[in-house]
Amino acid sequence: MNIHEYQARELLIKFGVPVPAAIVVTNPMDAAKAFDKLVTRQHGGGMAVVKAQVHAGGRGKGGGVRMVRSSDEARKAATEILTRPLVTPQTPPEGVPVTKLMVAAGVEIAKEYYLAIAVDRKNSAPIIVASAEGGMDIEQVAREKPEAIIREPISPIAGLAPYQARKIAYRLGFKGQQVRMAGKIMHQLSDLFLKCDCSLAEINPLIVTKPTDEHPDGVVMAVDAKINFDENALIRQEDIRSLEDPTEVNADEAHASRFGLSYIKLDGSIGCLVNGAGLAMATMDIIKLHGGEPANFLDVGGSASEEAVTEAFRIILQDPKVNGVLVNIFGGIAKCDTIARAIVVAAKEVGFTVPLVVRLEGTNVEEARKILEEAKAEIPTMQIGGDLTEAAKMITAATAA
Template structure:
């Protein structure tokens, strides 16, 4: 089963009781299917596919922005901060400059705006207080629009294939559109074998609100090209909001978001080379480099577990005993000693972590491999927090023998409930010790 689908099924399981666990696993599922491109990158892919997009240039300096703005020959200009987060227009940069999207009426103003954005962190409703670094701005021509609509292609669990989502209303979030008028949204499942038919494309065009045949034909052409891009590039999402009609009757994709399936990276090296890791949590970047499923949370107890369901159960029981998970970290069923060591480095380097709970059920995964990884980590890094280890299953006796022989001061238990209690208690001891600047030794 695809890992992301497994995580999504696990997150929706009725046995998952804690909200934090569901959110963590849903985030992990989306992270696995993660290559999120900047707007200028998505537009270039669409441009290459023959899809109508506004003229625009990505720039990383005031000089480049000024040159780009002058190329529009007196037309109004839009400058957009290129960060991977929604709500850019209402965001604020940490230097005090307000707004990640600006309409400008002359090249000098556009250059000034771009200069205020580039190299600064933009804070939006999706970034948290730390914001996201804006390394580039998109300088594009302003387009005057007759109508704004919403268009997306994604995969649908219900129909087990691609689905087109179309609305005659656009320019705002699809959730807001649905809340205001559910009838404004049309879902069009696409048969995986047949592909997109003319009838499907025409139904979509009409759902977008096109009425005369000339406009419908233009919309059909864009819908077909968008679907071809979705399939050929192994995308998991192509979202255009808004897709718009100009006064001249043309159909233009104004803003675009495209996500891709990580499993298809070997087929699309050129696309995956566009990944901007500066927009991601450094811990998650490090984890992905070692094929670890990691999502950072805001708690104080680091979790190292194998399997999404067990990870959620572990987070739930930590919450039950008053702790708070610091992460979702699933080493999977085939982790090596090196991967386990790297996992411990990530947990140990997280300054919020005050204790680590290892909970492994050895089925495919061997407990002795986990044990050796723990030992390697303890010997190669300065473990600053206590480690509680609960191992059960395949090669568990061998694992316990390795831990005993190592001489490390690990807290071992066979019972998950006891393991969670001990992790929470030790985390509290560390927290109290830190408040009075006391150093506590946890290993020999």
């Protein structure tokens, strides 16, 4: 699950990480008022930044991040961002609408760093990723200067050890009081990551401000943050679940999740209904192998009910690009005959006007095939595949005509 930057900053504040003051607004006049409030606060410095709040990276490249030095500039920047779709490398080509802005106090930056905690699946543990090359695409840094990336696994139980924080801080080049401040932020980020069941907690950039009389070594703080959460853990994270913005979630994906389905829309024309994520991936691969293009990833899970299968068909068929559907079920926990009956009921309720190819294997498969054979007259577009290769060839041939 993703959240907005302003929400990520609020979580950082909750765990003690220092961030510049910010105000969330929804219209240009409030953006101007926010600027006036912020420049009088600490770190204001007579400038602020207006940021689009959408679930996409690369906002600056798309014009969704603007530096402003007056309330009038803030109003104009807000008007421009709110009145046109934001197009970035991580949005669809047509862009996404912007309905919220964050106006944040500007800071005088002396140096930028990158700091994140992610899940290292190879070592089955969280890992800190840090670099003195902050403010840039970390993927680009990893490709061009891999030696600039620091990686440090941490305990999923105990979190980050003090010696690890000091070691990373020194390797990043922090000096004097900066070492203590940076180490503290690393501990706070580790605490947030573990307690909130994060899959990613990223600060980019982590900055050091320019020296002042009060802070001769500057202040280490977070300027931008991105936090993602493990959806499987949301059952114990009700406060986190409440942060989800339904306007940022694909309507079909949200519809699917209400029925226990995992659905992701793709660009092809052959709809897929499969039980099991691995089998779904293999099904999409074999469709492409035989010249077709999958229209979706859809996993109905191991215990699909008639209601869930019906909704799965409904979601697939409302995509205007879909001109055929392949059902690929390996019966285990969900028996094949149960799935077959669900397919028949769903096909009657939803109605099929496009080719339907069904491949079943596993528990009670013979009874399932009998059910489907008896339903052929009622579902004239249905064909039954003997194995996955045959089924893929049948659906690609049927949709190529």
